[in-house]
Amino acid sequence: MPTAVPPERRARAVERRAPVPSRRIILVVVPIGLWLLIRGLIGESAPQPPSDQSAGGSGPNAAQRASIHRAVHALPRSAPVRLRIPAIHVDAPMTKLALDKKGALQLPPPGKSNLAGWYARGPAPGEAGASIVAGHVDTPSGRAVFYSLGALRKKSTIEITRQDRRTAVFSIDAVEVYAKRSFPxxxxxxxxxxxxxxxxxxxxxxxxxxxxxxxxxxxxxxVRVK
Incomplete structure (x- = not known):
């Protein structure tokens, strides 16, 4: 694994390369589950998506994404404050996620199981590019905000309310699972x-x-803004 970049240089690099997170983030954000390997919800497995929810091919529905981009313009930057996924009854506040001293993406505090986070140096939800949201599937106290994420299906909606009082509505293209060593x-x-x-x-x-x-x-x- 490469040497961690000094914070001031890393911040400038991320800003120049936005909306894609830095290579350092890509390398260390993959083991999001590692912290939970021991401290997770023992003896119970969260729902996992069936194979027909995968995008297939090299990416999630690229033709559809291009069509959507022509129809729905990207929003200006505004921080997200709340995430809702009606299909799995998620209604969660959001917080900023930053990098730790080693350049790894930090997660929301484990004591706040219903809290979702977004990588604040990348695009905000609704901006051009890929906005990254992360959170726990479980914590030592039980199920967490994304426990039922694997039960989602294509075309289900995700709503993210922003500080500018706009709500960015997303439609799910795919739900996929990757082994730790083959994270794309x-x-x-x-x-x-x-x-x-x-x-x-x-x-x-x-x-x-x-x-x-x-x-x-x-x-x-x-897919739309309200």
């Missing part, structure tokens, strides 16, 4: 110019001895 960084973090959303949490099933086996990623596209 370019696919997950590469959003192009269309307003995209990625929600990342633990996935791949749970084993008592080793914990979660990978990461679950929801891909979604901006």
């Amino acid at each position: 960084s370019k696919k997950v973090y590469g959003g192009g110019s269309a307003p995209q959303l990625r929600i990342v949490t633990c996935g791949g099933g749970y084993r008592k001895a080793t914990g979660y086996q990978g990461n679950l990623v929801v891909y979604a596209s901006l």
Whole structure:
């Protein structure tokens, strides 16, 4: 793994390369589930998506994303404050996520199980590019905000209310699970110019001895603003 970049240089690099997170983030954000391997919800596995919810091919519905981008313009930057996923009864406040001293993406505090976070140096939800949202699937106290993420299906909606009082509505293109060693960084973090959303949490099933086996990623596209 490469040497961590000094904070001041890393911040400038991220800003220049936005909306795609830095390579350092890509390398260290993959093991989101590692912290939860031991401290997660023992003996219970979160729902996992069936294979027909995968995008297939090299990316999630690229033709549809291009069409959506022509129809729905990207929004100016505004921080998200609340995330709603009606299909799985998620209604959660949002907080900023930053990098730790080693350049790893920090997660919301484990004591706040219903809190979702977004990578604040990347695009905000509704902006051009891929906005990255992350959160716990479970904590030592039980199920957390993204426990049921694997139960989502294509075309379900995700609503993110922003500080500017606009709500960005996303439609799910795919729900996929990746093993820890085969996490497709370019696919997950590469959003192009269309307003995209990625929600990342633990996935791949749970084993008592080793914990979660990978990461679950929801891909979604901006379809309207209200």
